Amino acid sequence: MDFPRRRLLVVSEELGEGDLTALKFLSRGHIPMRKLEAIQKAQDFFEALQEKGMIEEENLFFLKELLYRIRRIDVLESHLGTSRQEMERELQIPGRAKVSPYRYLLFQLSEDITEYELKSFKFLLGQELPKCRLIPQATMLDVFTEMEKKGILGEDNLGVLKSLCAEIGISLLKTIEEYELKFGEEEMVVTEAQRGSPAGTEAHAGYLASSVAPDSPDRRNESSQVQAYKMTSRPRGVCLILNNHSFKKARERAPELKGMKDRTGTDVDAGALKRVFSKLHFTIAEYRDLTAEEIRKTVNMYRCEDHKDKDCFVCCILSHGKKGMIFGVDGQEVPIRELTASFTGQNCYSLAGKPKVFFVQACQGDSCQEGVNIETDSKEPDDSVEPDARFQLECIPTEADFLLGMATLQDYVSYRSPYHGTWYIQALCHHLEHSCPQGEDILTILTAVNQEVSKKTCQPNSRKQMPQPAFTLRKRLIFPVN
Known part of the structure; x- marks a missing residue:
């Protein structure tokens, strides 16, 4: 067995069912939802990432980022030889992160939510989502997934989520507002190097940086621009x-x-x-x-x-x-x-x-x-x-x-x-x-x-x-x- 596969096998044995659910959720956009839903084992998940070029023999960064995002620092350090501080430095590099900021926002909300707040979410969504999807065992990530399928939640469609959070918990709403402040109003520019990156390895727009120097006047003007609402449908x-x-x-x-x-x-x-x-x-x-x-x-x-x-x-x-x-x-x-x-x-x-x-x-x-x-x-x-x-x-x-x-x-x-x-x-x-x-x-x-x-x-x-x-x-x- 080659070295990367042995390492992946060891990592997979350290991951529980909840870890796998979180990893799959954060990988949306890189692996189709239908394929992710069929995956029941960490080894199969890693196979899917390899097929998409997200894990390669000399490049395990995406796996490291995923483990960092779900706070499995123990696995990150003991099996992949990378510390929390190293990952934090890496993720400061423009274009380095691969996990969608929107998807990470939802994961953070799922981590911060209390059992009472989760029950409140399910109650308020009782008329919108199938009852079978709101069973007591359903996690907040399960609820988010069903909301996305129903079309009432998306990267440019946070209104319903904000309304629910406003009713249920002010701290949850604050998390969303901080995300919108950081990513929602920014005009991101892809650098020449990023334009030439191979398919399947592009960074999400929320992490893309301009090739203009940070302190230059052009950079300041760019970051102060307010984004426009999408207006392309026919009819509008x-x-x-x-x-x-x-x-x-x-x-x-x-x-x-x-x-x-x-x-x-x-x-x-x-x-x-x-x-x-x-x-x-x-x-x-x-x-x-x-x-x-x-x-x-x-x-x-x-x-x-x-x-x-x-x-x-x-x-x-x-x-x-x-x-x-x-x-x-x-x-x-x-x-x-x-x-x-x-x-x-x-x-x-x-x-x-x-x-x-x-x-x-x-x-x-x-x-x-x-x-x-x-x-x-x-x-x-x-x-x-x-x-x-x-x-x-x-x-x-x-x-x-x-x-x-x-x-x-x-x-x-x-x-x-x-x-x-x-x-x-x-x-x-x-x-x-x-x-x-x-x-x-x-x-x-x-x-x-x-x-x-x-x-x-x-x-x-x-x-x-x-x-x-x-x-x-x-x-x-x-x-x-x-």
Whole structure:
């Protein structure tokens, strides 16, 4: 028997069932899951690594890294002649590590979790995973594996996991946030040497380093760049438009709602939104004149839809409202928070980790914003605009990956022309149409929208309007035209 195989045999005899499970889990990405699931012995696992070129006669580094990751330092030192300190130095070398940072994150969580927290995970996932996979003997690694199979967990899909950890244990959530801070926002560059490395030995992107010197200006600029959300699917996702025009039902239902006028001009906004988001490769779904209950049912329908193959979700709400609420055409209220929260990672797993964008055309109060005497390049008076009803900003979930674009500041009205549509939606569509082909991100575009709307004036009292975005985006949101 040759020397490496004798050494592998000795190592295999030192490993227990739990060790083998951890080694297999950390090796995903190098060995197909189906093949790993069939492996029951450490010797077979080592054979599979050899077949993939991950273990070679003169190179046992991947095996050493695996043993280091699962904290079998005793085996590492006694049978492979490598100390903990040596491995720590090796893993500081850019491109040296082969274990995926994402997979190591999951392994760390499985090591840190308590028995009570594991039971809580299984309980909360009871409706999502097969009962036979949540038996008492199932480990946290087993749970992670089933979540990945179900499509509710992945390297770019940590939303559900974060939601669960937030409910179960703050220390677990902190581990994920530290991982995201270290790897999620970095723009990694493969060096020339790494580009030329043989197949099967590439380092994971999280460990790749730039060929630029660490202290150079270029390196600093590179590391400060914020990564962009993936936006390559066709279609990109659904653009849901809730367009309420006629409020006759509301006026007939209650005397106090007699002043709730029809929203003349809203179809101009809806048409502009459909035109622009079609160009941005979204599937358009417009619903007109919905009651409060119909709004809930419609939103729930899209919450339950499978967005697995889509990169984004957009919802545009055009209706009357009041503080924190939106009105159905029957005058009944629906909390805006209820609509946005329907698409959190916990409530809509297939959108976890993906951007959820809401644009709301409505006032946030009764006050009128007064203009100040400054010089402007242009003034566009419009003596036929109307205020929409009230709305409040505290409607965005605290979870990541949300953007809420509001037509105006809190406590103030926004304006709608019966002939030209609303100031906000028309400016939004104009800047999306012109800036997306140039690669501008959505926050830059919304800043330009603020600038345009702020220049408009409602005569005869020189009333003004200022839109306001709120967001928990983690990455740049860019809508490519091509």
